[in-house]
Amino acid sequence: MSRPPYPEDLERPGLVRTGRSTFVRPVRPEDADRLVAFVGGLSRATLAYRSLGPVVRARDDVIRRGAHVDYLNELALVALAGDEIAGLVRYVRDPEEPEHAEVTFTIRDDHQSEGFGRLLLEHIAAAARTRGIRVLEADVLADNTRMINVFLGSGYRVESGPPGQIVHFEIAVDPQAQAVARAERREHTAVRRSLRPLLEPRSVAVIGANRSPLTIGHEIVANLLRGGFRGSVFPVNPRAEQIAGAQAYPNVRELPEMPDLALVAVRAEAVPDVVRECAEAGVKAVVVVSTGFGETGVEGRATELELARFARASGMRLVGPNCMGVVNTTPAARLAATFSPALPTPGRVAMSSQSGPLGLAVLDFARRLRLGFSGFVSVGHAVDVSTNDLLQWWEEDPETSVVLLHVETFGNPRRFARIARRVAPRKPIVAVHPGHADPAVDSLFAQSGVIRTRSLQELFDVALLLAHQPPPPGNRVAVITNAGGPAALTVGACEASGLKVPALDERLRHTLRTALSPRADVSNPIDLTPMATAAHYRQALDAVLADDGIDAAVVLFMPPLADKPDEVAAAILDAAEAAPGKPVVASFLGGAGVADLLHRGELVVPTYAFPESAATSLGHAAAYQAWRSTPAGVIPDLPGVDPDRARSLVAGCPPGAVPPQIAAELLDSYGISVRNTNSPGPDAFLSVRADPVFGPVIAFGLTGDYADLMADVTHRITPLSDRDAREMIRSLRAAPLLDGRVGGPGVDLTALEEAVLRISAMVEDLPEIESMELRPVRLLPPGDGVAVARATIQLADNTRKGGPS
Secondary structure, three states, X not given: OOOOOOOHHHOEEEEOXXXXXXXXXXXXXXXXXXXXXXXXXXXXXXXHHHHOOOOOOOOHHHHHHOOOOOOOOEXXXXXXXXXXXXXXXXXXXXXXXXXXXXXXXXXXXXXXXXXXXXXXXXXXXXXXXXXXXXXXXXXXXXXXXXXXXXXXXXXXXXXXOOOOOEEEEEEEOOOOHHHHHHHHHHHHHHHHHHHHHHHOOOEEEEEOOOOOOOOHHHHHHHHHHHOOOOOEEEXXXXXXXXXXXXXXXXXXXXXXXOOOEEEEOOOHHHHHHHHHHHHHHOOOEEEEOOOOOHHHOHHHHHHHHHHHHHHHHOOOEEEOOOOOXXXXXXXXXXXXXXXXXXXXXXXXXXXXXXXXXXXXXXXXHHHHHOOOEEEEEEOOOOOOOOHHHHHHHHHOOOOOOEEEEEOOOOOOHHHHHHXXXXXXXXXXXXXXXXXXXXXXXXXXXHHHOOEEEOOHHHHHHHHHHHHHOOOOOOOEEEEEEOOHHHHHHHHHHHHHOOOEOOOOOHHHHHHHHHHOOOOOEOOOOEEOOOOOOHHHHHHHHHHHHHOOOOOEEEEEEOHHHOOOHHHHHHHHHHHHHHOXXXXXXXXXXOOOOOOHHHEEOOEEOOEOOOHHHHHHHHHHHHHHHHHHHOOOOOOOOOOOOOHHHHHHHHHOXXXXXXXXXXXXXHHHHOOOOEOOOOOOOOEEEEEEEEEOOOEEEEEEEEOOHHHHOOOOEEEEXXXXXXXXXXXXXXXXXXXXXXXXXXXXXXXXXXHHHHHHHHHHHHHHHOOOEEEEEEEEEEEOOOOOOEEEOOEEEEEOOOHHHOOOO
C-alpha cells in the first residue's frame, strides 16, 4: 500500500502565549519512538484527562501506530520542544458524518498552562476546514478546566452538552470573526514576548568575535560597547582573551551568564552546530549574520530552512541568515548589534530591510539626512523573524511613529495585510518594493493603507515628512516662493502627485496684499519676489496656514537671490510651530538633504534639494491621510449564501473545468445569477486567479477597449471588505461611465459592489477554485442589479496538499 502524501503545507512555526517558539507539523511514521517517549512522560493525572477515566497505559506498539495517518480522514499534529513532542492534537473523521471529526488534545505536563492547547486548536481547525470538516467534537472531564477554557475562549462557535462528569463539545471550525480576533490577539502578545530577548536583551554574546578591527566579528562587539548597551557583552573566541576591550570566552557554555541574544558570525558550515549549542545552553534569540545559505542555491536554502525549524522547535527566534544585525536606539535597549560603520542617531523611525548590503547604505544615508531611527532590523533571508513580526513589535513601541519597509518577497502576504491594516491607521507604513509594477503587490499595499514608493530616495523623502510633520488634512497646497520658475515646476509636481494648488479666496488675497510688498503676486503660487525678507515669508506662511482652504504649504527659497537664509529658516520654523496641524515642507534650492537651519530641537521642517521631491512626499502623505480618514471596511454577512451546497457541488467535481451547469449552480449558491439579458450600459468582467504568493486575486474592468487598450483594470486580494469593493470599482478611470457622471444614468453600483463581495466570499470558502472568469457581466441601470452572462470555473488538484479529494 502506498504511503499517503505528507502535507508540507501544514508545517508552521508557532508561538505560544508565553512567547516561546515552537514548530507545528503533521506526525510522521518516523515519529513512532517520539510518541512512545511522549506518552511515557505523561503524569497519571494527564493520562486520566486524556483517557476520560482510570489510567490505562497503552502498549508501545499501539502508540507507535498513532504515527501512521492518512492526513485526510485521520490527522495528527505535533508541537515540538527541541527534538521532543510538547503537545499533540489528533482528529479522526466520523465515517457516518464526514463533516464531523472527533478531536483529542494531549499536552506534556511541563508545558501545560503555556498556551499549547490554543495554538494546536487553531492549527487543527484550519487543517480540518480545508479537508471538508465543519465540526470538531471532543469529550472532556468536567474538572479539566484548562481544556474547557481553551474551547470556550477560542472564539469559535462552541456547543456543549449538559453539565456532568463528562462534557461533550462541538466546535464549529468556520472562521468566526470572534475566533479570528482572539487568535490575532494571542498571536500579537506571543510575538511581542518572543521578540523581547532579540530587541531588548539583557546580555549579548558574539560568537565568532575577532581580534582584528574592521572584521565583522570585531565590529559587532565594538558597536555594542560604543552604542552604550547597558547589559553584558560576551565575545566568544577560543583563541582570544580580549576583544575590543571586553573579556572573551572560549564557548557559550563557559559564559558567566546565559545571554538572551547571540550573534553568529562564523563560517556557514559551522553555523548549525553553533545554533545547536546556543539552544542547548538556553539562548532565546539568535542573529545569523553569516552568508553562504539561500543565496548559494537549493541546498543552501534547504539548510537555512532546517536551521529555522530547529530554532523554533528549540524555543528560539532567529534573524537571518545573511543579515547585518539589529539596532534598537530606544532608552530601554541602546542596542547596536551590527557591524555597520554608521550607527543611526535616535529618532522616531523604525525600518526593516531584507537586504544586508543595502542596510549599510541605508544607515549611512539616513545619518547624512539627519533622520533618526528608533530601530533598524536587517532580516536577511527572513527564515524566521519577518517584517510581519517586527510590525507587531513597533505597533506598540512608544518611541516609533513611522515604519519603513524594504520588502523583496512576502512570506505571508495575508498576514502582512491583516497586521498592516491594524497598524497603519495609527502609524504610517512606507514601503519600497523593487521590480516592475505588479497588480497583486499594488493591491496588497492599497488595501492595507501602506504608502508604496518606487525608490529608496522616495522612501526617505516621505519618511522625512512623516517623521517631523503631520499628514495634511486635505490635498490643497499653497506654494510660497521668491522665484517664479521653481514655483511653476512645483505646481506641476503637485498636480502629478494628486494635490491641488487652488486659487486663493479674496479675503486671503487681501490679507496678503496688506502684509507683503506691492510687487508680490498673491495668487497661488505666492511669489514674494527676489527681494523677499524673512518677515515676508513669516507673514505669508501665517496667512495661508490659518486659512481653512489650505491644508499644507511648500516653501521655496533661492539663497542666491536673497540675503540671510538663516533668518528665513527661522521665520519658516516659527510659522510651522504656530500651526502644528498642517505640514510645512521646504526646498532650499542649492542645498541637499535636511538643512541644519530648519532644525530647532524637536521641531523640524523637512527640506528637499528639489521641489518635485517635496510635492511627491506631500502627495503620498495626503493620500495616506485620506485613506486613514475613510471609515474602515468590514467583511459583511451576505444574505442568500449557501456554502454547504457549494462545497457539495465542488466535492462532486474532478479537478479541471467545471461543467457550465455546475458553475451556474455554484454562483447561485452565493446569490449570483447566470442569465442572458440585454443591457444599455457597458459590459464588464470579473475574474479570479490563484496567485502562488498572494492567494486569490480578483480583477475587475470594463470589456473592450477600456481593458485591452487602456489597461483600465483594478485588482484586489481576498478577502474583500465593503470598502475594498467600493474602492475597486470607483478607482477605474472609466468610473464616470458607471456612476452617471457621463454618458447616461449609470449602472447599479450597489449591486455591482455586492457581486464583487459575493465572489470574494466564494473563493475564500472554496479554496479548490483555481481560476474563475465571469464575462460578460451585464451592468444594468440603477435598481436592476447585475447579471452574469457566462461563467468559467477551473478547480485545482488539491490532493497533493492533503485537501479534499
